[in-house]
Amino acid sequence: MKIKILSQKRNPLLKREEVAFEVDHSQEGQTSSRLHVRRNLASALKTKPEFVFLERLETRTGTMIAAGEANIYDTIEQAELIELKHIVSRQSPPQQPEDEEKSKKEDVPEPKTAEKGAGEAPSKIEEDEKDKIKEESSDDRAE
Numbered sequence: 001m002k003i004k005i006l007s008q009k010r011n012p013l014l015k016r017e018e019v020a021f022e023v024d025h026s027q028e029g030q031t032s033s034r035l036h037v038r039r040n041l042a043s044a045l046k047t048k049p050e051f052v053f054l055e056r057l058e059t060r061t062g063t064m065i066a067a068g069e070a071n072i073y074d075t076i077e078q079a080e081l082i083e084l085k086h087i088v089s090r091q092s093p094p095q096q097p098e099d100e101e102k103s104k105k106e107d108v109p110e111p112k113t114a115e116k117g118a119g120e121a122p123s124k125i126e127e128d129e130k131d132k133i134k135e136e137s138s139d140d141r142a143e
Helices: 034-044 076-082 085-090 097-107 124-142
Strands: 002-011 016-024 052-059 065-073
Touching: 002 034, 016 034, 016 076, 034 052, 034 065, 052 085, 065 076
Parallel strands: none
Antiparallel strands: 002 016, 016 065, 052 065
């Protein structure tokens, strides 16, 4: 993956660097993950990945080049004050849903099939099955 910095400017009011960049991921054969781009961008700018927040990362149609924008903050506290929650949540590595599903299955007992009460009407399938049984029994009697 090759990262090319297109523009970089300091925003002293928000205490951050605002960076526009391009990522060439033709060597990998697929679009790079946000986490991977974040680490490589941090190493290119000689900062910690925790201070880098990717705002936008879009692959151009038909190419292996993605354009993006990122903010590099001086401190984590400053980033938490300014960055939107959905941008912050994108920066964390994806959680394993399979592990969560397994733990949920172990904790929750399997639902029991509810028996029909006296006041409930039989379903259409149950009525059809009863009709078939009646027809078969009447056919057996006729023979």
